[in-house]
Amino acid sequence: MQPPSSTATTGSSPSDGPTDMPPARVLARDLASVRPGERATLAGWIHRRRVLASVTFLVLRDRSGLAQVVVKDRETVEQLAALPEETVVEVTGAVSANEAAPGGAELVEPRVVALTEPAVAPPAELWRPTFGAGLPTHLDHAAVTLRHPRHRAAWQLAGASMRGFRAALGALEFTEIATPKLVGTATESGANVFTVDYFGRTAFLAQSPQLYKQMLVGVFERVFEVGPVFRAEPHDTVRHLAQYTSLDAEVGFVRDHRDVLAVLREAIAGMVEGIREHAADAAALLGVELPRVPEQFPVIHFSEALAKVGADPEEPDLSPAHERALSEWAKAAYDSDFLAVEGYPMGKRPFYTHPQPGDERWSNSFDLLFRGLELTTGGQRLHRPSDYAVALERTGTDPSVLAGYLEAFAHGMPPHGGFAIGLERWVGRLTGAENIREVTLFPRDLHRLEP
Amino acid sequence: MQPPSSTATTGSSPSDGPTDMPPARVLARDLASVRPGERATLAGWIHRRRVLASVTFLVLRDRSGLAQVVVKDRETVEQLAALPEETVVEVTGAVSANEAAPGGAELVEPRVVALTEPAVAPPAELWRPTFGAGLPTHLDHAAVTLRHPRHRAAWQLAGASMRGFRAALGALEFTEIATPKLVGTATESGANVFTVDYFGRTAFLAQSPQLYKQMLVGVFERVFEVGPVFRAEPHDTVRHLAQYTSLDAEVGFVRDHRDVLAVLREAIAGMVEGIREHAADAAALLGVELPRVPEQFPVIHFSEALAKVGADPEEPDLSPAHERALSEWAKAAYDSDFLAVEGYPMGKRPFYTHPQPGDERWSNSFDLLFRGLELTTGGQRLHRPSDYAVALERTGTDPSVLAGYLEAFAHGMPPHGGFAIGLERWVGRLTGAENIREVTLFPRDLHRLEP
Numbered sequence: 001m002q003p004p005s006s007t008a009t010t011g012s013s014p015s016d017g018p019t020d021m022p023p024a025r026v027l028a029r030d031l032a033s034v035r036p037g038e039r040a041t042l043a044g045w046i047h048r049r050r051v052l053a054s055v056t057f058l059v060l061r062d063r064s065g066l067a068q069v070v071v072k073d074r075e076t077v078e079q080l081a082a083l084p085e086e087t088v089v090e091v092t093g094a095v096s097a098n099e100a101a102p103g104g105a106e107l108v109e110p111r112v113v114a115l116t117e118p119a120v121a122p123p124a125e126l127w128r129p130t131f132g133a134g135l136p137t138h139l140d141h142a143a144v145t146l147r148h149p150r151h152r153a154a155w156q157l158a159g160a161s162m163r164g165f166r167a168a169l170g171a172l173e174f175t176e177i178a179t180p181k182l183v184g185t186a187t188e189s190g191a192n193v194f195t196v197d198y199f200g201r202t203a204f205l206a207q208s209p210q211l212y213k214q215m216l217v218g219v220f221e222r223v224f225e226v227g228p229v230f231r232a233e234p235h236d237t238v239r240h241l242a243q244y245t246s247l248d249a250e251v252g253f254v255r256d257h258r259d260v261l262a263v264l265r266e267a268i269a270g271m272v273e274g275i276r277e278h279a280a281d282a283a284a285l286l287g288v289e290l291p292r293v294p295e296q297f298p299v300i301h302f303s304e305a306l307a308k309v310g311a312d313p314e315e316p317d318l319s320p321a322h323e324r325a326l327s328e329w330a331k332a333a334y335d336s337d338f339l340a341v342e343g344y345p346m347g348k349r350p351f352y353t354h355p356q357p358g359d360e361r362w363s364n365s366f367d368l369l370f371r372g373l374e375l376t377t378g379g380q381r382l383h384r385p386s387d388y389a390v391a392l393e394r395t396g397t398d399p400s401v402l403a404g405y406l407e408a409f410a411h412g413m414p415p416h417g418g419f420a421i422g423l424e425r426w427v428g429r430l431t432g433a434e435n436i437r438e439v440t441l442f443p444r445d446l447h448r449l450e451p
Numbered sequence: 452m453q454p455p456s457s458t459a460t461t462g463s464s465p466s467d468g469p470t471d472m473p474p475a476r477v478l479a480r481d482l483a484s485v486r487p488g489e490r491a492t493l494a495g496w497i498h499r500r501r502v503l504a505s506v507t508f509l510v511l512r513d514r515s516g517l518a519q520v521v522v523k524d525r526e527t528v529e530q531l532a533a534l535p536e537e538t539v540v541e542v543t544g545a546v547s548a549n550e551a552a553p554g555g556a557e558l559v560e561p562r563v564v565a566l567t568e569p570a571v572a573p574p575a576e577l578w579r580p581t582f583g584a585g586l587p588t589h590l591d592h593a594a595v596t597l598r599h600p601r602h603r604a605a606w607q608l609a610g611a612s613m614r615g616f617r618a619a620l621g622a623l624e625f626t627e628i629a630t631p632k633l634v635g636t637a638t639e640s641g642a643n644v645f646t647v648d649y650f651g652r653t654a655f656l657a658q659s660p661q662l663y664k665q666m667l668v669g670v671f672e673r674v675f676e677v678g679p680v681f682r683a684e685p686h687d688t689v690r691h692l693a694q695y696t697s698l699d700a701e702v703g704f705v706r707d708h709r710d711v712l713a714v715l716r717e718a719i720a721g722m723v724e725g726i727r728e729h730a731a732d733a734a735a736l737l738g739v740e741l742p743r744v745p746e747q748f749p750v751i752h753f754s755e756a757l758a759k760v761g762a763d764p765e766e767p768d769l770s771p772a773h774e775r776a777l778s779e780w781a782k783a784a785y786d787s788d789f790l791a792v793e794g795y796p797m798g799k800r801p802f803y804t805h806p807q808p809g810d811e812r813w814s815n816s817f818d819l820l821f822r823g824l825e826l827t828t829g830g831q832r833l834h835r836p837s838d839y840a841v842a843l844e845r846t847g848t849d850p851s852v853l854a855g856y857l858e859a860f861a862h863g864m865p866p867h868g869g870f871a872i873g874l875e876r877w878v879g880r881l882t883g884a885e886n887i888r889e890v891t892l893f894p895r896d897l898h899r900l901e902p
Contacts, residue, residue: 025704043704045863063624063672086863088834116835119863143666143859152670159627166617170729173514176610178696178874180893181632181679182645184900194633196656197646198693199683199897205647212893215594215902219603221514227678228632232650242649245629253476253494278621383539384567404902408594412496412537412570423629442631442663446650449635451666451855 025090028060028067032105034095041092042067042107043115045147046085048127056080058110059102059127060091061149065281068101069093070108079112085127086119086144124148135435142442142451153282154439157275158245158427160282162226164274165247165421168266174249175220179212181205181228185401192232194242205230208420213250214352214381215408217416221252226423234446238435241424242444250418257354257364257380260417261297261340264368264378267419268338269293271426288430291337291370298334300326302343302362316348324372342366342379351391354380354417364417371429378419385409476541479511479518483556485546492543493518493558494566496598497536499578507531509561510553510578511542512598516732519552520544521559530563536578537570537595575599586886593893593902604733605890608726609696609878611733613677615725616698616872619717625700626671630663632656632679636852643683645693656681659871664701665803665832666859668867672703677874685897689886692875693895701869708805708815708831711868712748712791715819715829718870719789720744722877739881742788742821749785751777753794753813767799775823793817793830802842805831805868815868822880829870836860 026040034040044062056077058069069091071077083089093110123141124133131138131148138145145151166176186193186204194205209225216223225248233240251263272290275283283290300308306315308329309322318326318341330339343362346355356362365379382388388409392399399406427439437443442451477491485491495513507528509520520542522528534540544561574592575584582589582599589596596602617627637644637655645656660676667674676699684691702714723741726734734741751759757766759780760773769777769792781790794813797806807813816830833839839860843850850857878890888894893902 043865063626088863088865115865116860116863117837120861122862141855141858143669143855144862146667146670155628155670156626158629162627163617163621166614170614175514175607176613177606177892178609178679180694180895182681182694182895182900195648198900199685201900203900216597216892218594219597219606228629230633234650243631243633386568404592404594407592407902409567410571411573411595412539412567414494414539414566441628441667444631444633449633449649449652449654451858 027064028062029064029103031067031095031107032097032103034105036095036097036105038095039092040095040107041090042069043090044088046080046083046087046089046119048085049080049083051077051081058091058112060089061147066102068098068106069110070096070106071110071112073109076110076112082118083112083114084119084121085125086122086147087117088115088119089113090115122147135437139437139443139448140451146441149285151438153279153285154427154431154433155441156279156282157286157288157430158423158439160274160277160279161271161423161426162245162247162274163278164270164272165226165267166224166270167274168270169222169224169249169263172222172263172266174222174224174251175216177209177213177216177220177223177225178227179206179209179216179225181230192234194230194232207231208246209248210350210352210420211402211405213248213418214413214416215405217250217252217418218408218411218413221414222250224249236446238437239425240445241436241440242446244425244436244440245423247421247423248418249420250416252414252416254380254415254417256357256415257342257366257378257417258299260378260380260419261299261342261366261368264376264419264421265293265295265297267421271421275430283430286431290430292335294334294336294338297338297340297368298330298336299340299342299366300330302341302345305341316345318367320373323369323374327369327372330369337371339369340366341369349379351395351397352381352388353391354382368419370426373425373429375426375429376419376421378417380415380417383409383413383415478515479513480515480554482518482546482558483548483554485556487546487548487556489546490543491546491558492541493520494541495539497531497534497538497540497570499536500531500534502528502532509542509563511540512600517553519549519557520561521547521557522561522563524560527561527563533569534563534565535570535572536576537573537598538568539566539570540564541566573598586888590888590894590899591902597892600736602889604730604736605878605882605884606892607730607733608737608739608881609874609890611725611728611730612722612874612877613696613698613725614729615721615723616677616718617675617721618725619721620673620675620700620714623673623714623717625673625675625702626667628660628664628667628671628674628676629678630657630660630667630676632681643685645681645683658682659697660699661801661803661871662853662856664699664869665864665867666856668701668703668869669859669862669864672865673701675700687897689888690876691896692887692891693897695876695887695891696874698872698874699869700871701867703865703867705831705866705868707808707866708793708817708829708868709750711829711831711870712750712793712817712819715827715870715872716744716746716748718872722872726881734881737882741881743786745785745787745789748789748791748819749781749787750791750793750817751781753792753796756792767796769818771824774820774825778820778823781820788822790820791817792820800830802846802848803832803839804842805833819870821877824876824880826877826880827870827872829868831866831868834860834864834866 047061093107368376498512544558
């Protein structure tokens with residue numbers, strides 16, 4: 001398969017065939033593989049101009065990286081003086097080996113064609129190795145500031161992670177699904193839900209595909225979805241967004257939550273492998289140390305976890321400090337960046353949670369900690385209709401609003417379970433971002449609906 | 452990589468290791484590869500029971516297909532009499548070759564363990580080759596009726612198409628993006644937009660990722676997104692949904708819309724290949740004839756298309772009858788199920804559409820017809836900020852509401868274009884579905900918000 005077009009001109013009429021094609025475009029990373037002396041065409045953004053007395057260096061940025069162009073003739077030097085950073089250009093010149101240039105080659109004796117009007121100066125200089133303006137400037141001007149190589153790299157980790165997640169689950173015969181984001185009831189959690197005017201009725205934006213992915217286990221056994229979920233989060237925190245990307249999976253015919261954890265292990269191994277395969281440069285640029293994914297995640301029971309961090313055995317949840325301490329322990333004891341905490345108290349878990357057989361104070365659910373932070377929640381779900389009847393009674397939920405969901409169980413559902421990984425949280429943890437907004441393309445929160 | 456769990460029991464406690472594992476589960480399709488006489492365990496849904504005088508045939512359904520179990524002993528026959536269709540069971544027995552059984556093998560002398568309570572009878576018999584109830588019954592009880600092999604197969608085509616789309620664009624170095632579904636302005640088209648209560652302000656559900664994917668061409672050059680889009684479609688038609696899955700792509704450094712069309716060709720070839728590779732059984736079950744994807748789609752100009760169908764040369768659009776006639780012509784003239792119509796009148800296209808150089812009555816945009824129906828709209832977009840200023844003026848759009856978008860152009864954007872494919876429409880056309888709801892998991896429309 002060939003890239004459909006690797007050249008660019010402006011204002012051309014529809015082509016009649018290959019005869020009128022301009023010279024093929026070469027990507028920055030491939031410049032060094034062109035024979036020195038041959039002519040080549042680069043296309044991209046003017047990343048930086050360095051004007052010296054006798055020469056102007058033009059650094060060009062394209063999707064593959066940076067390339068250097070050496071300009072000596074007066075006319076082109078003057079032309080470049082009027083083409084600010086971010087102007088899109090096509091540059092044709094002779095390839096010359098130069099160990100000091102990015103990639104070991106540069107373009108000399110160039111002819112420069114601007115593909116658009118001279119660019120307005122960005123709100124921060126994008127060629128500086130570190131983005132020099134604050135987060136508000138980045139977010140307000142995301143269409144431009146995302147071009148900074150470090151911002152771009154952060155999302156490349158996200159893209160590669162999605163790709164690896166799907167590859168891992170595809171290999172395990174999971175079917176990809178697309179579930180409704182407009183739902184009639186907000187029963188799954190009730191709070192923090194957005195309301196929509198739906199043809200004069202009230203609808204809600206789905207907080208997760210939870211109920212649908214369970215129903216679809218009844219159809220496909222193994223399902224996953226990568227898509228947006230919505231939380232009307234009323235607090236302004238560094239960890240929460242009003243929309244984020246959820247990597248959801250649900251699997252049938254499990255024995256218990258440990259089998260779900262085994263699928264989660266494959267999914268995360270796939271995400272790491274995806275980055276290694278498709279975004280290694282981005283990871284290197286950001287200094288990301290990819291985690292080793294153990295064959296099995298170490299597991300600790302919630303009650304033992306409380307004891308280990310010296311917490312009150314009646315505590316219903318782990319605090320952020322507890323999570324950090326447990327992660328440190330897992331690193332020391334197992335050399336693992338991951339730790340699964342299983343058996344969370346039933347009282348804190350949603351109605352569909354499967355209890356721990358033999359001791360129903362606890363649940364067959366888990367959180368996965370990654371480098372000190374909760375990355376994923378998952379577990380085994382109830383699958384018997386009679387268990388749902390009891391659970392809905394216990395939690396005071398009206399079964400009639402869940403009729404379409406409960407039907408799946410009345411008509412036969414296997415033991416099953418699943419999990420959800422927050423994509424932005426994963427990337428934030430990998431890069432060490434202080435605020436999840438740093439690794440989100442166009443974040444949405446209490447205050448932000450633009451751009 | 453191994454499937455994490457291929458066995459199932461109920462109520463077991465967390466496993467301590469592989470020693471307590473039940474016999475490995477065998478999928479229906481793999482039964483024939485077990486040596487006759489050996490014992491094997493199937494797990495799945497009771498698809499059908501056929502009770503004869505001396506024997507009961509149990510047909511079991513799992514994610515891979517159907518398997519036959521032969522029951523002769525009185526006790527198991529009586530047990531099965533109390534386990535209606537759709538009950539989930541685990542069946543262990545001896546493998547026996549039988550050319551009359553699905554796959555050429557069956558299970559004999561079985562021991563049956565129910566994994567859940569006896570199932571309630573479904574609203575239609577799922578074992579019949581054709582789904583016997585109407586569309587309303589199917590949609591009202593989707594959690595169960597989607598289990599019908601034909602319904603399941605239709606979505607398997609969708610899943611495999613998404614997979615193939617991503618594989619094709621991934622190979623062309625497209626970056627996957629995730630864009631906001633909650634947006635502050637409804638400027639792209641204005642009509643048919645859902646409103647959301649966004650922390651006391653009004654937000655809108657995105658009708659497409661159009662503006663964001665363009666902005667992100669400025670970052671990654673080549674981007675795609677597979678995700679939900681929302682249309683508050685006030686008409687009750689067989690072709691429209693309030694939410695559907697859009698396969699979107701946008702590519703920079705094109706010469707014109709013909710380069711975009713070449714990317715679209717790769718994407719569609721990938722979708723067909725995805726089905727061939729991952730859903731061949733589903734396609735066969737539904738009798739789907741996969742289209743041959745030509746090296747290049749045949750192209751006709753809008754003005755020629757009008758002439759060819761004998762329409763008034765002043766017509767601003769093609770009617771459904773015109774689209775059918777043009778598709779028939781393309782089939783006869785080029786043996787192609789696809790036909791691209793380029794040059795649609797500017798007046799009917801959105802503000803970002805690039806005009807046809809030399810004759811600005813027409814646009815550098817196209818529709819792709821597939822077997823008589825419009826499948827995709829795409830084209831080249833404007834990229835110069837001055838052109839946007841003129842286009843917004845012409846269409847009476849206030850530039851201030853598009854500030855975050857227009858910033859991308861002020862700071863340098865390459866010539867670019869893209870397209871969007873409606874996933875459900877694609878599958879509907881492949882299967883010949885009369886109503887797009889037949890091939891959607893849980894459709895949303897004017898009347899339907901459940902299940």
